[in-house]
Amino acid sequence: MNPFSYARASDVADAIRQIAADPAARFVAGGTNLIDLMKYDVEHPARLIDISQLPLKSIEETPEGGLLIGAMVPNSDLAYHPLIEQRYPLLASAILAGASQQLRNMASTGGNLLQRTRCFYFYDVVTPCNKRKPGSGCSAISGVNRINAILGTSDACIATHPSDMCVALAALDARVHVAGPGGARTVAFPDFHRLPGATPERDTNLESDEIITGIEIPAKGFNANYSYLKIRDRLSYAFALVSVAAALELEGDTIKEARLALGGVAHKPWRDPAAEAAMRGQHAGESAFTKAADLLLQGAQGYGHNNFKIGLARRAIVRTLSQAARGMPQSQSVKKIR
Amino acid sequence: MAQPGTAEPLRQTDVLPEKIQITLTVNGTRTGLAVAPWTTLLDALRDRLDLTGTKKGCDHGQCGACTVLVDGRRINSCLTLAVMKDGAEVTTVEGLASNGTLHPLQQAFIDHDAFQCGYCTSGQICSAAGLIAEGKARTADEIRELMSGNICRCGAYPNIVAAIQQAMERS
Structure with a gap:
């Protein structure tokens, strides 16, 4: 790691003041991604501002019947919180599908959103990477791209966002609460992460002097019919090749409302209102699920090694929706896929 | 640059x-x-x-x-x-040991020969102590999943799971 100076932020206002005063500084909370990237010399901040002690560790019910999750709530505490387990089991399941318990104990809710890609070339500092060094080129497009994106890519970048939690938050219509020098604002989940376009160095629309203070999830938790299915090279403790968050509201066998989001396939959790709208009013069965998969995967493009993801994603979507419809969510400990 | x-x-x-x-x-x-x-x-x-x-x-x-x-x-x-x-x-x-008595997990790892080279063992044992304190794992599947952050390159996993089960039963 490079030498850096260290300071602790006493409250949110202090954190914003400190980051505004030093553009070369970075916030650190759980540190599970940033410290690792510093060890690889991908990140080399001159100063770390420790926000891990900020009073953003509660999970509170909102007047609208949803929850406001403090940005510093550890991932494990969030997954095991009774209100999350009961009302938002899709979120609990997605969190428990990611990382290891040690990392979930460390990682913060806000930091989970700000994870950087796991693209091999982003980590390998001797190769070109537009995300790490803008303008240097993308090594993945013609390189080893088995883990890379098939949707929403650009000529500059085919990286994926690595989070599982964010895929569930996208499906649940979460909103991100942020604060900055100009005050507080909330960002709808689809507007938080960006597609790479010509500026892949920017992962999100969070400004450099802003801080995430919390995540709000609306009342609707889809706790009867949901599933999170993660397909990866190992049974546990590996990033998704493809993951699917599915949530259904059923009236008998008819789909009243559907939510569908993919992980491991794009620079952000991948959702398309058209795919969800197409399921509404349909019989909850393979025909509707296949049509939704086709709509969600419209425009999918492989880059060689990752061509398999397109077919894998289609089958995973149909399977996950079917698990949700049957009320038999994928277990994150018993790995057999039913 | x-x-x-x-x-x-x-x-x-x-x-x-x-x-x-x-x-x-x-x-x-x-x-x-x-x-x-x-x-x-x-x-x-x-x-x-x-x-x-x-x-x-x-x-x-x-x-x-x-x-x-x-x-x-x-x-x-x-x-x-x-x-x-x-x-x-x-x-x-x-x-982990107290007054010269091994922690139940340390004893269980010996009882079940839950290591070969031993390099991962202290991490495995501390992780298992955390796992037991969390109280979320009951079955072997759940132990395996919640211990997935500890890699054993000798492949002593079956014995590690057995050792943790023994310690869980006695805690």
Whole structure:
């Protein structure tokens, strides 16, 4: 790691003041991604501002019947919180599908959103990477791209966002609460992460002097019919090749409302209102699920090694929706896929 | 700026930031030490406090050999800055036995021959202590899943699961 100076932020206002005063500084909370990237010399901040002690560790019910999750709530505490387990089991399941318990104990809710890609070339500092060094080129497009994106890519970048939690938050219509020098604002989940376009160095629309203070999830938790299915090279403790968050509201066998989001396939959790709208009013069965998969995967493009993801994603979507419809969510400990 | 395709040199600072005084309670003993901001908890334990039971495996949070308990929760000490744990209580594998009696997990790992080379073992045992405290694992499947952050390259997994089950039954 490079030498850096260290300071602790006493409250949110202090954190914003400190980051505004030093553009070369970075916030650190759980540190599970940033410290690792510093060890690889991908990140080399001159100063770390420790926000891990900020009073953003509660999970509170909102007047609208949803929850406001403090940005510093550890991932494990969030997954095991009774209100999350009961009302938002899709979120609990997605969190428990990611990382290891040690990392979930460390990682913060806000930091989970700000994870950087796991693209091999982003980590390998001797190769070109537009995300790490803008303008240097993308090594993945013609390189080893088995883990890379098939949707929403650009000529500059085919990286994926690595989070599982964010895929569930996208499906649940979460909103991100942020604060900055100009005050507080909330960002709808689809507007938080960006597609790479010509500026892949920017992962999100969070400004450099802003801080995430919390995540709000609306009342609707889809706790009867949901599933999170993660397909990866190992049974546990590996990033998704493809993951699917599915949530259904059923009236008998008819789909009243559907939510569908993919992980491991794009620079952000991948959702398309058209795919969800197409399921509404349909019989909850393979025909509707296949049509939704086709709509969600419209425009999918492989880059060689990752061509398999397109077919894998289609089958995973149909399977996950079917698990949700049957009320038999994928277990994150018993790995057999039913 | 370095050219594309070459590593960027480390940023040079004229004066290295000063060390920061922190207090850790490690295995029940309060210890003050001055650490550089970039000193990980793992390096502080091993190099400054001579507690070399905690191992440095990958140093990137991928193997679990560095697992210790901080305020009762298992974490990867390699991805933890010591300055960020000022005031914390840390338990390493050296702190598990009491009055010369092995911790039930240590005894169970011996009873079940739950290791071969032993390099991952202290991380496995600290992780399992965290797992038992969490109380979320009941079945072998759940133990396997919630222990997936600890890699054993000798492949002693069946015996590790059996050892943890024994310790769970007796705790």
